Amino acid sequence: MSHTPHIEKHFTSGEIVRDTVIGMADGLTVPFALAAGLSGAVLSTQIIVTAGVAEIVAGSIAMGLGGYLAGKSDVEHFDSEYKRELYEIEKMPEHEKDEVLEILEDYGLTKAESQPIVDSLAKRPKDFADFMMRFELGLEKPNPKRALQSGATIGGAYVFGGLIPLLPYIIFSEVRQALLWSAAITVVALFVFGYVKGQFTGAKPLKSALQTCLIGSVAAGAAFLIARLISEN
């Protein structure tokens, strides 16, 4: 494998960061927006805390279990496509060889230039299948242990993110006061989260920070207005 700087960055930022980002982005945003929305409609912080905790439990399980099962199905999908490639390579080698030639033609390579590679791969079915997985299907072999870790990371990040906007509603008994504190600490948390996320994903950190703040604010503002509209009817 190659060792250019951007590849290494790609690896270190990796899958755990991606899963944390997935869980935290929704965890910070949705419970915050739900609590803000209910603040426009009910007068008891206890109902807001109950709804918020129920949302965090539901959201973290749905996302975490969803991530776990998606990870497992990635492994199954890869394995079944891999078997299919091996089968096709065994049963219709000429057809598969033509496929490689066609794919390489898209990069301006002539049949004469590609033929040595194709002939060489055809002698080693496993290498041939690996090559097709990468090149024809764009699939990378998933780590089977990742599924559980992925689900737990997404779920945990959702819980952690979701408790931040909910804290003020647990501490204060007056809804308006709790809402203001919740908005203040959540905007700060969204900004920090977006900034750090930008550094890991290679986006401009400040732009990323402003984007996550925007998502949280728009979602919370809309939820607030609609909840107030419903409760007034």
Added chain:
Amino acid sequence: MSHTPHIEKHFTSGEIVRDTVIGMADGLTVPFALAAGLSGAVLSTQIIVTAGVAEIVAGSIAMGLGGYLAGKSDVEHFDSEYKRELYEIEKMPEHEKDEVLEILEDYGLTKAESQPIVDSLAKRPKDFADFMMRFELGLEKPNPKRALQSGATIGGAYVFGGLIPLLPYIIFSEVRQALLWSAAITVVALFVFGYVKGQFTGAKPLKSALQTCLIGSVAAGAAFLIARLISEN
């Protein structure tokens, strides 16, 4: 490009289905679980409807806007990596050529077999960069128009999915009755959704159906128990 059946399936099932699945999976599960959770804690369906609608608004905006921005940042990420490849190909062509040889070695190809391809690519920087994007980085060129479509699809699917479990709370005024109807229609909806999803993603439909039912039930059951625990204190 090649025309094997599984490639075509890959294309038709495509990105719109994937976005619908992302939005609908959470949209069916989280509002259902939140409403069920609140059913264990409050006696007014109006509060549950308010909380549910606030959650749907917040969740659909967070996920939809998140999907839109993710789509846009995919395009930016691809473009910046592409420029980097073109730059590296221009400034250090020998290094890039060695990279290709190293990558192809992983598939058991000798330098002699790979050299014609490398020499040919080196004459056409754009084809060389395309080749590296695919092979070294595993990146496919994203469609710039996809971002908006993706965000709207995810958000719309979340709203559609979320309204299903909430309908009984709008129709019935008694919480327990609404909860039972909500559970019944949501389990059916999760089953149908999981079944159809399985057919599109290539998983076994029945297994997929049972999995989505499991996620929804576990999330709702946990939210119900925890909300009841909180409201009893």
